[in-house]
Amino acid sequence: MYQEFHRLLDELDRLITEAREHEKHDPDTALYYYRKSLNIIISLIRVTENRETSERLKSIGQKIYYRIEKIKGGRLPKRMGEGVIDKYINDAALEVGVPLNTDEYNIVIKPIYSYFKTDVKEFGKILSFNNIKRTNPVLGEIFRIVELRFKRIYRDLSPNYCALLVGPSGTGKTTFARSLMGYIASLCKKSGRKWVYVEIDASRLLGMYMGQSEKTTKAVFHTINRMLEDGLNIGVYFDELGGLFSKKAAAINASMGNVLNIFKQETGRLIDLAMRPGGTRGFLLMLASTNYPEDLDENIIRRFGGNIVYVGLPHKKEIIFLIKDRLSQLKDIFIDLSEKDLDEIAAAMRRKLYSIHDIINALERAKDKAALEAFNKGEKPVLNKNIIMKTIEEVNATNSRERIEEMEKWLRNRGVSFRSSLD
Incomplete structure (x- = not known):
């Protein structure tokens, strides 16, 4: 193993030297050598157990990636300042074994960019606290709790917050999540703090290529974890969990089962960070929603620590x-x-x-x-x-009485207190 590692290091050094020599007069050849060097870096990261060495290799990989972009005349998207989001996502790509600037990168990693938002304008329609409170008092309470935690009004509470939003279709779960994230983003902007909003539609985590879903899921969570380690304030919203993380889906599709296991492990880690005082340097707000809680895998529900919020029909x-x-x-x-x-x-x-x-x-x-x-x-x-x-x-209602009764029965069986939509 030791000899193989050093052989790869020598090969990496040779490839980078060749690339630099060809960069000015033969860009195509330089690109070839740079891309081969990225593959070597991934191989080295896989075999090394030393974290410091792994970080140095990732740093080299980042520099090579930017050299490739410069040769191609491309420009990385501007998010949170030039290259900041790219740094985290490309670091995640190397971590999960996806070579930068390849077809696999375009398929597995590039879609992740659409999950991460830093501009309030990207959040869609944002409702005020008063509107939310008058539309749904339960969500109004959550809005205020999150605001108090973010402002650290009560020092003995963890500043972070996580919850699973359960309710019939069309009750405003997604709009509420985006509004809350947008409001926290505006508070961060006023105070000069950085805020990243991550919205993940669970069904989009599934890819059509073998192993793609697992790598994409790992890369998303790796990016979030690294941002938290660096003290960024992050809001994470998982939309329509039932579309992917249901008991039936995991049983039918092996890829779903693998993604489910990764998701359970990573959400568990995130929730643990969110609930533990001092668990994160930045602020972590984590929300998820589903219209079919009874179909969710029990382990996923348990990860939310019993913090289940029923978003019912308006009275x-x-x-x-x-x-x-x-x-x-x-x-x-x-x-x-x-x-x-x-x-x-x-x-x-x-x-x-x-x-x-x-x-x-x-x-x-x-x-x-x-x-x-x-x-x-x-x-x-x-x-x-x-x-x-x-x-x-x-105009008929989207949700039937039977469907709502079934959902509320599930909530009662779990000991969740809520205001019934049928009263």
Whole structure:
């Protein structure tokens, strides 16, 4: 092993020397030697057990990668300052054995860039605390808890936070996660602190090539862990866990089973860091969501330490707020609704078990219906109670009563306290 290691070192030195000699007058040959040297570095990292040596090899690999980019005339994406995100992701690529600047790198590693966001504008629609609180009081409480922890109001609490969001489709779990991440990002920006938001759709971790999913998953977590080690503030959101980490999926697909095992190990490590006072130098906010908690692997649920939050359907008061908020955004249409009308509309939506998505969908369809009727009559469009009530009769809810009952039964069996969507 010792002789093989030094043989590879000598070969690496020879390749780098050859590449430098050809760089000015023969760029293509230089690229060839640089790429071969990256493969040697990966082989060396695999055989060495010395962490310091491994780090030095990764550093050399980074420099070679940038030489390759310079020769090609390419430019790495700007995120958190030139090359900072690239440094972490390329380090992860070397860690999982993916040569930089290769087809495998493009397939396995490049998609990871889309997971990491540093600009508030990339977070999508961001709701204020007041909007969240009035839409869903439970999420409003989480919003405030996370804010207090981030600002370290209570020194005896871990500043970090993690939770599994469980609820029917269309209840705003993803919008809430992005809004919370965006709010923390704005606080970091004001205080001059760096913030990275990582949003991972679990189903996207699966690739079509053998071993791709495992390497991608390892690289994502390696990148997150290294950022935490360096004291960066990080928000991690796993969207739709049930799409990948279900009991059935792991049993059917061996690749899913492998990814599931990696995910369990790595999330366990992250949650342990999040819950342990002083576990991270930076702030770690970790959220995950699912519409089918009963299908999740038990080990995944256990990793969240029992911190399960039920994001249920909006009740009547919240529906009225949602209707008013949505109608206030409409232009070129006259709203003819009294408080009594709003109360009756909200009651009808509540009876049909409308989610936030269903409410917005029904109002959009009612608006279109009002516009069409006005166009046929040659009048100005008016949105009134009758049009909305007719639309409610036509628009079915996304979630059935049976589905919600099944989910709430699962929550009760786990001892989770929550406000029922069926009350």
